[in-house]
Amino acid sequence: MKNVLTIYFAALKVLIVSSLVCITLLIFLNVVLRYGFNSGLFFSEEISRLAFVWLVFAGAQLMLHENGHIGVDMLTSRVSPMVAKYMLVITQLLMLYVTWLFLLGSWKQTLINLHVGAPSTGVSMALFYGAGLVFSVLSASLIATQLIDNLRKPAGSYRPQRSDEEAHVLSSTETGVLK
Known part of the structure; x- marks a missing residue:
């Protein structure tokens, strides 16, 4: 996989x-x-x-x-790992809901514009709105996978990947406040 x-x-x-x-x-x-x-x-x-x-x-x-x-971690960096995990779950659920709304809107626009051709090429305008369909379906599956992984992991185990430069910047700052 x-x-x-x-x-x-x-x-x-x-x-x-x-x-x-x-x-x-x-x-x-x-x-x-x-x-x-x-x-x-x-x-x-x-x-x-x-x-x-x-x-x-x-x-x-x-x-x-x-x-x-x-990402803004001003709030999640100040709460316990368990609360941060629940906040991440809520965020991912909201992302799934918005992706669902985007899918519905893209679907409707694709159907409306299925037989409408672009002015100069004649290409179906559904090709433009179809990008939203593809994005919604694939993003929903990706967010759902991330949500399941987040629910399976213990609280506090989620650490986003950071480059060396970002790690240097983070080490020279306090949580949420620049020195």
């Missing part, structure tokens, strides 16, 4: 890099064609927008997996 997840998140990284390269090349080529040759690519804005939407959702999925999102 770990190999499948490793391959999946490596594929996400490839998708993110590919999207960035695609956006950069399309916009650069369009600018050169417009100013240099008084023409342009009619589809570059739509394809760039589509690549950006998928890039954002893939990046959000990757950061959710790597715990790279912004």
Whole structure:
């Protein structure tokens, strides 16, 4: 199972890099064609927008997996490990609920726009809203897995991964207060 997840998140990284390269090349080529040759690519804005939407959702999925999102531990660092664990469980349950709401909204928008084509390419607009569907389903499964792992571990065993630089910054500060 770990190999499948490793391959999946490596594929996400490839998708993110590919999207960035695609956006950069399309916009650069369009600018050169417009100013240099008084023409342009009619589809570059739509394809760039589509690549950006998928890039954002893939990046959000990757950061959710790597715990790279912004976290504020001002309160949880001052409570007992058991209370901190329950706070994390509540947070993960709220994340699951919001992901469910996002899934419902994305589903409705995908169905509404299934037969609506983009103005210049004619690509179904459901492809834009489908990114939210994919993100919601995969994120919900990831959050649920993290929730189950959190419930199985004893209180106080959760430690987010930190780089050496972050550890240095943390060691030079008091809990919640900068020196």
